[in-house]
Amino acid sequence: MRAVFCRTYGGPEVVSMEDAPKPEAGPGEILIRVMASTVSAADRRIRSRDVPTGFALPMRLVFGWSRPKKPILGTDLAGIVEAIGPGVTRFSPGDAVIANVGAALGCHAEYRVLPEKAAIVKKPETLSFEEAAALVFGGTTALFSLRDLLALQPGEHVLVNGAGGAVGSAAVQIAKAMGATVTAVASGGKHNLLRSIGADAFIDYEREAVPGTVPRYDAILDCHGNLGASNSATALTAKGRLGLVVAGLPQYLAMPFTNLISPKKVRAGVVSEKAEDLQSLVALAENGQFRPVIGAVFPLDQARLAHEAVESSHKTGNVVLQLSTD
């Protein structure tokens, strides 16, 4: 099979296409022909070792000291079950599925074997394979952040910073589905897109100070990582919450102290892979409440270009890698 390898850390130039042995499904495992995956902010962070302050050491311990331990990146996939191993009961050959493998990686390949108990759900016919892959990274992070970190309630007003990216564009739609009023922050060119996916108001961060000084938001979700607790406090209502999708060690260390002295709370965390969350996102997609935003699609042999598109940190929604089109 063909796969995209990242054998050393660095820029998009370290990405190369190679042949690799086709894996086989063992007991309790399924073999998936990968149709689409995304090149995500996580892939960029792992490839380039560009991680939030304080996480360089843990990152190298987990992903490899001098070179990636798992040289095939890719945290999500949409594909078709090609074979099942002994004892598999949840899936059959021919099933179209969506999977979130997270840090286990390995989805930038034509085939991926996964335990049937992994975070895998059936793909609805209403989503293309590209859309299904694009539902995972931003969708699961946005759902976790709005539901678990911010405990967003119907009728609340949430500001989504970095709203034009994979996480932000999912957060705008999921917050609307949760009954919130949404103000989206992005560069000016993303105004129409964000309005079209449901944002009630739009702020161009190049023209206006964000988050501002009027206490109008019950919750702020910072998907870019530049707002900060003290900066956000004046824009939050009395019991407002700030959710940090991007947080360095200093922010994690300061959080208990900030939360002790202020009624305005700061929350951060790392999303984990759960089939129930994928199912919730699929339900939102089937109800017409969540349509993953795709900024660009690249065929497998242009994987390096896909990595270049993610490198800018100004991408629109998701960058999708097409592993197969048959």
Ligand SMILES: NC(=O)c1ccc[n+]([C@@H]2O[C@H](COP(=O)([O-])OP(=O)(O)OC[C@H]3O[C@@H](n4cnc5c(N)ncnc54)[C@H](OP(=O)(O)O)[C@@H]3O)[C@@H](O)[C@H]2O)c1
């Ligand atoms: N905690 C977790 O478990 C978790 C999980 C997933 C991702 N993350 C992190 O979340 C972050 C966002 O991920 P993503 O996939 O959404 O990234 P992304 O698709 O690259 O989106 C980031 C967005 O931020 C916008 N942006 C850039 N500069 C900005 C500024 N000064 N102010 C406001 N927005 C700005 C960019 O577009 P414009 O400038 O054009 O508006 C872009 O759309 C990444 O750092 C990722 O590592 C964390």
